[in-house]
Amino acid sequence: MLDKFKTRAIVTFGLGFIFMWLGAHGATEAHVNYTAKPRVVLPPNYVKEIRPPSKKGSPVIVDFSIFVVDINSINVEDMDFSNTIYIFRVDMFIHQRWLESRLEIPDDIFEEGDDYVTLLPEVFENFWQPDPYFLNSKIAGYGSPYVASTSLLRNKGERDSKNFHLDKTLKIATLTHKFTSVTLYKNKTVRYAARMHAIIACQMEFQLYPMDIQVCPIYIESFSSNNQKVKLRWSDSGVTLNPELKLLQYNLGQPLELEESDGYMPEKVGNFSRLTVYFRFERQIGHHLIQTFAPSSLVVMLSWFSFWLGLDAIPGRVTLLVTCMLTLVTMFTGADIPPVAYVKALDLWMAGCMLSVFAALAEFVVVKVLDVQYQYQVNRIPKVLPMRISNMEKGQCATVASWEGGAVRSRKATQTPTTPGQTSLQGNGGPPKPARRQSLLSVAWTDTDTGVEKIMWREIDKVSRAVFPILFFVFVLLYWPILLMKSS
Numbered sequence: 001m002l003d004k005f006k007t008r009a010i011v012t013f014g015l016g017f018i019f020m021w022l023g024a025h026g027a028t029e030a031h032v033n034y035t036a037k038p039r040v041v042l043p044p045n046y047v048k049e050i051r052p053p054s055k056k057g058s059p060v061i062v063d064f065s066i067f068v069v070d071i072n073s074i075n076v077e078d079m080d081f082s083n084t085i086y087i088f089r090v091d092m093f094i095h096q097r098w099l100e101s102r103l104e105i106p107d108d109i110f111e112e113g114d115d116y117v118t119l120l121p122e123v124f125e126n127f128w129q130p131d132p133y134f135l136n137s138k139i140a141g142y143g144s145p146y147v148a149s150t151s152l153l154r155n156k157g158e159r160d161s162k163n164f165h166l167d168k169t170l171k172i173a174t175l176t177h178k179f180t181s182v183t184l185y186k187n188k189t190v191r192y193a194a195r196m197h198a199i200i201a202c203q204m205e206f207q208l209y210p211m212d213i214q215v216c217p218i219y220i221e222s223f224s225s226n227n228q229k230v231k232l233r234w235s236d237s238g239v240t241l242n243p244e245l246k247l248l249q250y251n252l253g254q255p256l257e258l259e260e261s262d263g264y265m266p267e268k269v270g271n272f273s274r275l276t277v278y279f280r281f282e283r284q285i286g287h288h289l290i291q292t293f294a295p296s297s298l299v300v301m302l303s304w305f306s307f308w309l310g311l312d313a314i315p316g317r318v319t320l321l322v323t324c325m326l327t328l329v330t331m332f333t334g335a336d337i338p339p340v341a342y343v344k345a346l347d348l349w350m351a352g353c354m355l356s357v358f359a360a361l362a363e364f365v366v367v368k369v370l371d372v373q374y375q376y377q378v379n380r381i382p383k384v385l386p387m388r389i390s391n392m393e394k395g396q397c398a399t400v401a402s403w404e405g406g407a408v409r410s411r412k413a414t415q416t417p418t419t420p421g422q423t424s425l426q427g428n429g430g431p432p433k434p435a436r437r438q439s440l441l442s443v444a445w446t447d448t449d450t451g452v453e454k455i456m457w458r459e460i461d462k463v464s465r466a467v468f469p470i471l472f473f474v475f476v477l478l479y480w481p482i483l484l485m486k487s488s
Contacts (some may be wrong), residue, residue, distance in 0.1 A: 005028045041103045041123075041184070048128045051229055052100050059228055062130045064220065065233040067093040069242050071252070071279075086204050086218070087138050089197055094213060096130060103188050115186045126183040127190065128228055135219035135263075135274070138201045209337070209344040210288040211487040214250075214281040219263075219274055226270040227262045234258050239277045249287065253280030281340040291472055292335055296353045299324050300472060303360045307465045311371050311457070321361040328354050345483050351474050356468065363388065363464050367457035374455055375420075391438070 051060050056351040070091040109117050179195040201215035222230045239256050259276040309317045332350045444455045 001074045008086040016236050041105055041109070042126060046126075049126055051225065052098070052102060057228075059225075059231040059273070060130075062132070062230060062232050063095075063097040064132070065235040065237045066239045066240070066277070067095075068239065068245065069093065069263050070245060071175060071247060074133040085201050087199055087201050090218070091197045092195075094194050094196065095235070096132070098130065098189055098190055100127065100190050103184070105184065105186060105188060107186075110186065112469075116183050116191075119184055121180055121182065121249060124180075124192070127182075129192070130232075131225065132220050132232060132275075133223050134198050134200065135221045136201050138199045138219070143306040153298060174348055187458045195344060204338075205360055206338045206340050206344050207342065208483065208487050210283055210292075210345055211285060211345060211483050212283055213253075214283075216279045216281065218277050218279070220276075221265075221274040222272050223226075226268075226274075227273045230273060232260070232273040232275045234260060234275060247281070251284060253282055256280075263300065274349055288346075292331065293349065296328060296331060296349070297476075299327050300353050300356050303357045304465070304468055306364060307362055307461050307468070311368060314368070317364060321357065321364060324357045325354065325361065332401050352472075352479065356472050356475075360464075361467060363460065367460050370443050370460070371455075373458070377443065 003230070026356045054060055068090060072091075110260050111117070172461040181193045183191040183193075185191070198218075200216065200218055202214065204212075204216075206212055220232065222232060238258050241252065241254065245252065257280075259278070261274050261276065262271045263274040264271050298307070303321055306320050307316045308393070309320070311317075328350070332346075332354075337346060443457070444453060446453050
């Protein structure tokens, strides 16, 4: 019985040992297959630091394409220290394609019916890779003046957060990202794709704001290989936009302008291949029409109502004009206007509206001063008896009455012998006296045809009712055609 038990234990132990050995052998074999996989396509003498061979004197061609998923953060709050640089973020898929003739590709790595195979990122790290980067990106890698060195950070938490920032910016600057895909084709073409984003700086001009059109380029350039070693080239697809892409304040002009050039970089002492794509952002005017232009026009028209208010409604007239002025000031100071030093188109509109309201307020001051002078003259000098000047000139009126010192004096109009046809005023045979010009004539007068007294401040109000709207409409007719012409 004991021998039977020993025999069963030995058999069980032997079988367990055999299964453990087979499992370890399988795991080792799987590990060997995984690590040996790069050796299947890479020759023994492959060096990834050396670019693929090409014809003598010809660079390696790298085809480049971009699919733009989203564009955001285009606003005046993303202003840089220079007050002229604005930034925007582009989310995109990038694709690079080049020929690696040194690869040894067996047919058994391709699935049936496929001419390509997707490689793991660990495998791709053993390949030669181009090193393009965004030239005008505001996100820099190590050595950026905006990022402190981690060796100078004593606080561990600060060092960890700064390391994360450096790692993130380095990935953006070198056009690499953890969401990548590497495809290898039978013709030894390598295709690299990545999902990433970039923060791009753009020099914007706001002379025509809010009818401005901004052209923002994105420069892609090889970092270490000059144009004699690597040449970047736009593929047939070039740069495509997401058909569902919509911006809040801009219309994105299409088609996009693409450019291939060689740029000299004095920092790297050499000419480097460069790709450029120009994004054309056309600002939408609808928001500003509703929020700025239409309300300001209504406020200016509201100020014209003061011309129909007499001087007996001084509090209402002053309140109306001052309220209109303060409304315009609040409207334009609270608007989303780029804080630049030069004059913009919106500044001219603001100046025209505020000048119109200010002129209406100045007109009120003028008519009030004239009314004060008129009331002073009326209270100081009695009214002269009305008479027709035309009858006096014809000699039909022989007596002229005038006020002098509060007494009425009568004088006869006679003809002087020396000057026939002229009438001189003489009183009681005395010598002729020149007629005194009353200050009343400067603020009021009598219409010679109707005999109705007209007061100057009332006439100014009547004229202002037509002059102010005409001048403002002339300003509008000059402003919009010129602005539309320049923006187009």
